[in-house]
Amino acid sequence: MSSTRGMHLPTVVAGLMLACAVIASFLASSGPIQWMDNGLMLAEAAHGSFFSTSLGPVSHPFHALVSRVVHALLGMHLLSLLNAILLLPLALVVHGLTVSVGAARHLALLSATATVLAHAVFWASTKAEPYVLHAVLIIGAYWLCFATPARLGATARLLAIGVLSGLALAIHPLTLVVLLPMYVHLAIQHRLRLLLVLPAIALGFAPALPAVIGDLDSGMSLFEIARRYLAGPDQLAIIPGGRNDTLWRFDDMWHEKNAVVLLGLSLIGPQLIGLLVWPKTRALQVLWAALLLNFLFAVSYGVFDRFTLFLPGIALASILGVAHLARYLPGNRFGVAALYLSVVAGPAALLSMWGLYANGWVKLPTHTEALPFRNDIRYYLVPYLQDRSAEQFARTYETLVPPGALVVADPTPLGALRSAQANGALRGRILQGCEQSTNIPPYLNGAGAFLPRTSFCGNIGEQYRLQENLLGFRLQAK
Secondary structure: OHHHHHHHHHHHHHHHHHHHHHHHHHHOOOOOOOOHHHHHHHHHHHHOOOOOOOOOOOOOHHHHHHHHHHHHHHOHHHHHOHHHHHHHHHHHHHHHHHHHOOOOHHHHHHHHHHHHHOHHHHHHHOOOOOHHHHHHHHHHHHHHHHOOHHHOOHHHHHHHHHHHHHHHHOOOOHHHHHOHHHHHHHHHHHHHHHHHHHHHHHHHOHHHHHHHHHHHHOOOOHHHHHHHHHOOOOOOOOOOOOOOOOOOOHHHOOOOHHHHHHHHHHHOOHHHHHHHOOOOOHHHHHHHHHHHHHHHHHHOOOOOOHHHHHHHHHHHHHHHHHHHHHHHOOOOHHHHHHHHHHOOHHHHHHHHHHHHHHOOOOOOOOOOOOOOOOOHHHHHHOOOOOOOHHHHHHHHHHHHOOOOOEEEEOHHHHHHHHHHHHOOOOOOOEEEEHHHOOOOHHHHOOOOEEEOOOOOOHHHHHHOEEEEOOOOEEEEOO
16 A cells, blocks of 8 residues: 555656646736737737738737637636646646656656746746647647557548647747657658648648638738748848848847847756757657757747747657656655756746846846836746736826827837727727827827837837826827
8 A cells, every 4th residue: 555655646746746837827827918919919819800811920820710719708818818728738748748758657747847837838828829829739749649559540640640730830830840850750650651641731721721812812922921921020130131031040149149048948947958968769869859940940030039939849858858857866765856846946046036136136138118017027037926017007008098099109018008908998099009100190289199118119209209208208299
């Protein structure tokens, strides 16, 4: 009896750790009003169509469809918790994949816990982001790849892998990079039978087809559609006249070192060992190749929040890292304690760094024009602490801007304002992005035109006199 209890104790402890990690995500949720793309996605889910009309690099057609359906059925509050809910299937597929490549169940639970608590995964789980769903699909495809054949026939397994691949591709082209090692592995196993995945991929990609048709109707060629979806415009625009894409921007990594460091935070813990140590078995080598490709893709991608593109790699790094630690650490109580504590190393390190920063003992880089109510270091560094700064900003801004007024904003505050409007706030206010605002003069002598901040809206500041407001500025004619 005691030996049986001893065998089950590691599994129980690991399961409790996983449950606490998922619950922590619900408690840290940013709510239904969020900054930047996150808020814009929530607003689009409330008022947009079920299918995307254009296949841009940030359209994420399948995720947009899921968000729209969830909002229609369950409302905005539960939509804001969607990624926290998706941690449950993410933990399930990580657990299933870990067991499928030969690990014990308690190690599978530890791998799932390490995945959930990793910086980028936890951050995305508290926001409206497409990449948690994307990671579920990617890791699910790898799980099916290495699942016991007796549970699922070879043909059915290939078809299921194809559908998951197509759905993931309908979220982000990162899919092509991360799934490449798996398809090489399957090609060696199945040869021509692998062609069965092609119609399945097309079926999974179906949610994106209305967007493709919309782009074709607008005059774009299939090549132009594919290039824009795969490469995308360069959001950083660092080098005038230089490259105009986001893929493989190793030339910009030093300039964007803060973004690279943010991505590296997800490697604190077993994940770093998973990335650095070459595994010995064929299955783990396939996972390591996918991890490496995902890391290289994400770290060189030309957007600031590139760390959100690393979620599948974090899951794979957690699986590999926990397996390596279990193998190399001693089997005594100190080795077991070190293994279990390793999965909380990331949160512990980041919360400690936040404590040092908050007390003024260390300095960290911040934006030159901070957003009202938001501490950038807390917002990006410690997602384990709830951040409702977007809601505070939107509720306060509502009291300063009268109905009928025009608010011109860059994407970050615009996301907060639009998601607040989707939740019933800011009624009667007209919200526009800086680039789209061409009809400002009629508002100057009426209800007014307002600018939350000048960052990324320099053209507005050049054309109008800025009268300081409690939050941001009111525009006046020069």
